Amino acid sequence: MPVDYDVIANAIVEADTDTAVDAVKADLEILGQEGLSELDSAKAILNGGLIAGMDIISELWVQEKIFIPEVLLSAKVMHACMNLLRPILEASNEPPRGIVVIGTVKGDLHDIGQNIVSMMLRGNGFEVHNIGPNSSPEKFMDKCREVNANLVGLSALLTTTMPMQRETIKAFDEAGLLEEAAIMVGGAPVTSDWAEKIDADGYAPDAAHTVKLANLLVEDLGVEAAL
Amino acid sequence: MSNVKDLRWSGLTQQMSPSLSILSQDQKDILINSAYEILERTGQRVGSKEALDLFRQAGCRIEPLDDEGEKVFFPQRLIEECLRLAPKRLLLYDRNGEPTLYCEGRNSYFSPTSACPKMWDPYTGERRAWKKEDIGNATKINDALPNLDAMFALGSLADDYGFDCFVHEVHAMMLNTTKPIIYLSNDVPDTKAICEMAAEIAGGWDQLRERPFILQYDEVLSPLKHKNHAFDKFMYLAGEGLPVRYGAFTMSGASSPVTLPGAAAQSLAEALAGLIAVQLKRPGTPFVMAILPGIMDLKYGILSSGAPEYHLFHGIYTELCHELRLPVMATAGITDSKVVDAQAGAEALWSYLCAALSGCHLNIGAGSMESHLIGSFEHMILCNELIGGVRRFMQGAPITNTTLGMDVIQEVGDNLPNAIFIDRDHTTEQYLTEQWQPALFNRNNFQSWTEKGAKYTHEVCNEKVKEILENYQPEQLPEDVQVKLEEIAKDATSEETLAVGKTSKAKRRRKFRSM
Numbered sequence: 001m002p003v004d005y006d007v008i009a010n011a012i013v014e015a016d017t018d019t020a021v022d023a024v025k026a027d028l029e030i031l032g033q034e035g036l037s038e039l040d041s042a043k044a045i046l047n048g049g050l051i052a053g054m055d056i057i058s059e060l061w062v063q064e065k066i067f068i069p070e071v072l073l074s075a076k077v078m079h080a081c082m083n084l085l086r087p088i089l090e091a092s093n094e095p096p097r098g099i100v101v102i103g104t105v106k107g108d109l110h111d112i113g114q115n116i117v118s119m120m121l122r123g124n125g126f127e128v129h130n131i132g133p134n135s136s137p138e139k140f141m142d143k144c145r146e147v148n149a150n151l152v153g154l155s156a157l158l159t160t161t162m163p164m165q166r167e168t169i170k171a172f173d174e175a176g177l178l179e180e181a182a183i184m185v186g187g188a189p190v191t192s193d194w195a196e197k198i199d200a201d202g203y204a205p206d207a208a209h210t211v212k213l214a215n216l217l218v219e220d221l222g223v224e225a226a227l
Numbered sequence: 228m229s230n231v232k233d234l235r236w237s238g239l240t241q242q243m244s245p246s247l248s249i250l251s252q253d254q255k256d257i258l259i260n261s262a263y264e265i266l267e268r269t270g271q272r273v274g275s276k277e278a279l280d281l282f283r284q285a286g287c288r289i290e291p292l293d294d295e296g297e298k299v300f301f302p303q304r305l306i307e308e309c310l311r312l313a314p315k316r317l318l319l320y321d322r323n324g325e326p327t328l329y330c331e332g333r334n335s336y337f338s339p340t341s342a343c344p345k346m347w348d349p350y351t352g353e354r355r356a357w358k359k360e361d362i363g364n365a366t367k368i369n370d371a372l373p374n375l376d377a378m379f380a381l382g383s384l385a386d387d388y389g390f391d392c393f394v395h396e397v398h399a400m401m402l403n404t405t406k407p408i409i410y411l412s413n414d415v416p417d418t419k420a421i422c423e424m425a426a427e428i429a430g431g432w433d434q435l436r437e438r439p440f441i442l443q444y445d446e447v448l449s450p451l452k453h454k455n456h457a458f459d460k461f462m463y464l465a466g467e468g469l470p471v472r473y474g475a476f477t478m479s480g481a482s483s484p485v486t487l488p489g490a491a492a493q494s495l496a497e498a499l500a501g502l503i504a505v506q507l508k509r510p511g512t513p514f515v516m517a518i519l520p521g522i523m524d525l526k527y528g529i530l531s532s533g534a535p536e537y538h539l540f541h542g543i544y545t546e547l548c549h550e551l552r553l554p555v556m557a558t559a560g561i562t563d564s565k566v567v568d569a570q571a572g573a574e575a576l577w578s579y580l581c582a583a584l585s586g587c588h589l590n591i592g593a594g595s596m597e598s599h600l601i602g603s604f605e606h607m608i609l610c611n612e613l614i615g616g617v618r619r620f621m622q623g624a625p626i627t628n629t630t631l632g633m634d635v636i637q638e639v640g641d642n643l644p645n646a647i648f649i650d651r652d653h654t655t656e657q658y659l660t661e662q663w664q665p666a667l668f669n670r671n672n673f674q675s676w677t678e679k680g681a682k683y684t685h686e687v688c689n690e691k692v693k694e695i696l697e698n699y700q701p702e703q704l705p706e707d708v709q710v711k712l713e714e715i716a717k718d719a720t721s722e723e724t725l726a727v728g729k730t731s732k733a734k735r736r737r738k739f740r741s742m
Contacts, residue, residue, distance in 0.1 A: 159385035
């Protein structure tokens, strides 16, 4: 029986964990029998099934056809499947789609927005390190160094704490950390103009667009690295 | 007609005014008891050292939680004891010391909200950041509008002043209105500076305590967390004998259960934690229960203020506070719309009507659009008009011999076939008090409307804004007081500002990506 990645993608869209997990297990076995290495099998399933499913969900969300809880349910299914693939991908030192350090800037205690974004990114194959609210530039930078992050998400809900996004970017710059990592900013009062003004690398108005932004920035970094 | 049936003695002459009741007595009991259970069994995060000490001394169970905070569990006995200590009403005064807002019974008062990061420029139509002068202008407009009873900054000066913005917002408000002022503050030094300004105006601290005209706004960090600064500020305010206002900025579906009964019980429990802290610090401190009964729209991820569930939540929470006999403050008049249009009018009216019908004492929100992200002077004008209509509606129709008008009906009947009411004494004597007249909405016929420029509501609102800004002069403070306020505002520097530099920034490295 040939592998049908659509079964996984559809199970993710339908938020059916059992079907998705069973299909991933079965596909790993079939691909192995067909002579593919374990790593290549895992990559094929990740791209053909899991990411394809989450792409459909992201698109439905951007088109305003589904709701956040539905996206999160699908993300949970993706996560369950990733638990099967991660050991294989990690053993081969294959880097994940992107490594994100996310948090709310110092002085700001609001974390609901960045928690939602974390769930979305995680559900779309990113490795997410959520350092929580009231995080100082040092805390962001320490975590970045520790996990070798290539994306940083700075959240602010208050007009008074938005300047702390600028301060954090400045601290990254002074520490020479901006070559390897791209910085995204967000939060209800944050605008594209502000993000550009403080020299962030990217801005998204909501969690759905943050996933698209993160993908784009990872591509940009890849191009830079190749140069 | 003779007064055989004198209605004064019939028991029917009492005011008949509309009201809204959502919950039965049993339902109120269930929700309040659930809030008590959340306080007692679930626990809440508190970081303020002084508040934690008070809770510990009062017999609360306390468990370590994070770097600075601990989880506090409040025994039922303590909750009930503190509820007994809290005053059942709050009287707020105006800048001149005149009693103004009677937060008691089913009275409803209205004001703008605060901290909208952007504003619509009334002259250029541009969407831009606020300047201190703009807060002054918002205040001036608010002062001129008869149905807005208190002032709250509407905008934010964070762009120009960072963490010091709040003192400057209050400064701009104090100069431009005599109405009571609601304000935000960052931390204790901030609150101190603002209270000092108020004491200067009142003529001293004792006078301010006796006739408070300022009220601080603080929010719970839902779910179930209390900011260190917020409780520290309460300790300061209660210590000084000034009123405290506290409650949840609920986003049901994100910071509370998506279902309203759960959202209401949790929000109540969160505000009551503040009430307990304040009563332990200084028994008898006036405490206003607050709520922003927000709904998180689970498609767009925004806080909706126009949702029907929002108004239901508002009514439920108000009813629970009435049951506890506590002053209550909520948001009303806010719209999810970006501009003054049909949606803005519908959403604001809906919320004002529900707020007044449920008898919520203080309702902040006039002028606030796009889920609090942009402030509009034009929306303030629209809100003032809507509240005017709502207030007429709330007066109801008391039945007296005069309002029943049996005499004039008989009179017209006796003069049939041609008699009508328009030229009768009863009409000329009564119509001005009976009928409300809009100041904004048009009722003229099509020809007259066309001759006057065929203007849409938003255009008339804009004209009114300009008319006020160009002609209205609010009552001025004495010059020596103005000088003192200027000095305090200039010197105010909150703790955070000292830690955050203001100028340099990083250099652009790669193409900026915006979604």
